[in-house]
Amino acid sequence: MSATMIKEFRLPDLGEGLTESEIVAWKVAVGDTVALNQIIAEVETAKAVVELPSPFAGVVAALHEQPGTVVEVGKPIVSFEVEGDDGGPDGGSGTAGGGGADAPAKREPNLVGYGAVLENSGRPARRARSFAAPAAASATMPAPVAERVDTAPVLPVAEPVAAPVVPETGRLETLPAAHPGERPRSTPPVRKLAKDLGVDLALVTGTGEFGLITRDDVRNFVGGGDLPVAPRDLAGVSAPVPAPAQGERETRTPIKGVRKFTAAAMVSSAFTAPHVTEFLTIDVTPTMELLAKLKASRAFAGYKLTPLTLVSKAVLIALKNHPTLNTRWDEAKQEIVQYNYVNLGIAAATPRGLTVPNIKDADRMSLLELSTALTELTDTARAGKTAPAELSGGTISITNIGVFGIDAGTPILNPGEAAILALGAVRKMPWEYQDEVALRQVMTLSLSFDHRLVDGEQGSRFLQDLGAMLSDPGMALAMV
Template sequence: MSVQEFALPDLGEGLTESEIVSWEVAVGDAVELNQVLAEVETAKALVELPSPFAGTISELLVEPGTTVRVGTPIITIETADAAGSGPTVETPSIPAKPPAAVESIPDAPEPPPAPQAPAPPETPPAPERTSVLVGYGPKVASEERPRRRHRREEWLASRSAAAEESQPASDAAPQHPNLSLPGERGGDTRVPIAGVRRRMAEAMVHSAFTAPHASLRLDVDVTESLALVERLKRHPRLEGTRVSFLTIVAAACLSALRTSPAINSRWDAERDEVIEFANVGLGIAVATDRGLLVPHIHDADRLSFAVLAREMAELVTSAREATTTPAQLAVGTFTITNVGVFGVDAGTPILPPGEAAILALGAVRRRPWEHEGEVALRSVVSLTLSFDHRLVDGRQGSEFLTAVGDILGDPSGALAYR
């Protein structure tokens, strides 16, 4: 019998850390090869972590709610053989550096004795062989301690002490009676920035300071689009498929992108090239309890309307249930964000990194609108297109936005149940 140590892998996403959400096993449990050990939250999704060994759980080294770096040991498993069930990676030993030679000057009159050369450093022992899954890499040493979530009980327990420490000294300047400084009464809460929220923040900062943003806005009468949604819900080919106004907007964007290659492109600074994509990786921004996710439908422009509607519904559901796969969260080419579901009329979105444009969809409002020569109450929505001005100029952005608006104004002929 031997005890095998399992370190947190990078899960194939190139990430540096993950959070142990929950353990699916306990000490003393017998596990099989590839049995789920834990649920892990990366910066993109919840992932089930399989066991690389068959044996008995010896120790859980990390508590749920702890964020650990890739390569950190998280569990030990007692196995029947010394080699373990998984492949191993040999880490070569580092040879000791030879001592520097001591020079002497010939014919020098009675030179003082040469200083004793320092003893050569001992050769460090070769690291133990670590059994890991193929592609996971060997254990990585790190001086960083795992970060724990600040749970409600922790700050409640320290609330009284924090309030006492935050009281101003008697000789301090008087405070405004209605001003409550952070921590003054111990009611502030510190929430670790990790997982999806951290990834989102890093991506937005990178995008804002690397791509020159510009935006255009267009108000559109979408009364006919909303009527089409109701007809499509009753269409026999779409029975059981969730069709919404967002589905119509996505189809309109995919149709307009056919004649707007600049909108579906990417700036490659390393090679000084512009990549115009042959197909569309359509991203749908989804607000979740873990933060904003943008899963993608790859080759969305090749799908029929019915398949597109099903893919979009499944994408939103999986994002909210934290079952989105890393492949779905890979970089896309064009994104739609629906801020209208929160009652917002319009907004100027920040570009997802690597994309040329993003469309923000506002809330649909009943507004007085000119229709067939008269003023009538119509359903109107605001469309805002943000774009990378290196890739898209004002004319190109305007042509794309008006093309989308034209389709939404009269959708029956342009969409034709793609």
């Protein structure tokens, strides 16, 4: 006989052994009917904001935690009233209307699974989009490939599922137009951007399909359509700073989430790895000319190409001749670990602070593939949707400080990596060219490396080869 029972959903480990997460927002309320895999909450781990899909189809019976609460992994966060077989083989985890929380839960077909899953392909999936996956995928975990040990567990890519939040880039095939008095249609990242900029979405006209308000709509409303990120993001503020009350001389903001994790990682890196930073200023006019030609070519039509794209490709080529920059120091085993692949990290300023997602197996990609991967990475990071798996396992990183008008810096290594490259702004400057002074496009490269792993000569030669390719892209042919 069919009956209802109560099923508890406990906060899962969202990757890499994280012990707690903060409830950012609930997407459902008590009494709501939810479908399997429907997004029910946003939670912030120490690395990213993650959407939680529902592991059950049923009615929300209780929400055990409020937004802003930090919850330990394994604690119940929501209960569902679901249909079940009274006295069935699941041991009767609940009779009509209730049940014991400790009784074994019956596994439903296609139940959502959580946790890290390693692939046995020798190459991890390039983009891990969600923590949702068929139960069968997590039930049988294949053994790792012996030839390659990747330190970043990769989550399986989930099939598209119904969700109450439609991505900004998604197709709204059946979404009806908003009715008068209804809340303006937008996505969570767009609402966050509007809040940071002090924009009332009710005053913004949406240009997306069926009137959806996009990030560009918000930026254009305040006259900042060309901003790469929100103004507070440029200052590196992880969350809006509350306005001080009249008479207050200080304002305090709790350190948590991504900001807390980043701070701890940077302190650990700065005081563990002996940093050395070298600088090289070069004429990149030929690279900028090549970039213009590629953008105008039919082969790259529709692709987003930037100086970062070409520099990233040059870095991947240079690493083939200078593998010591693609290593890590294993203190416990007193070993140097040489990576035989490149997971290229790209520093990204987000509304919640600095993150460094990485492109898996970037060394195996063509320029077109790399361009696509970079676009996906930056768009996902700015939308606050980067998965924890994409933030782990990097082998070398690039930070583009030039977008902020900065010429050079001393970047701190991402923990577990031997090197990080900072790209300065491309500026027109008087420069020696063919024995004359000419106005050229000039950039400064700043390379920080771990002196335990990389000698001064090795770091200098890597930087020299990189500069040679950017000064004359044809030199890449001699280094492949």
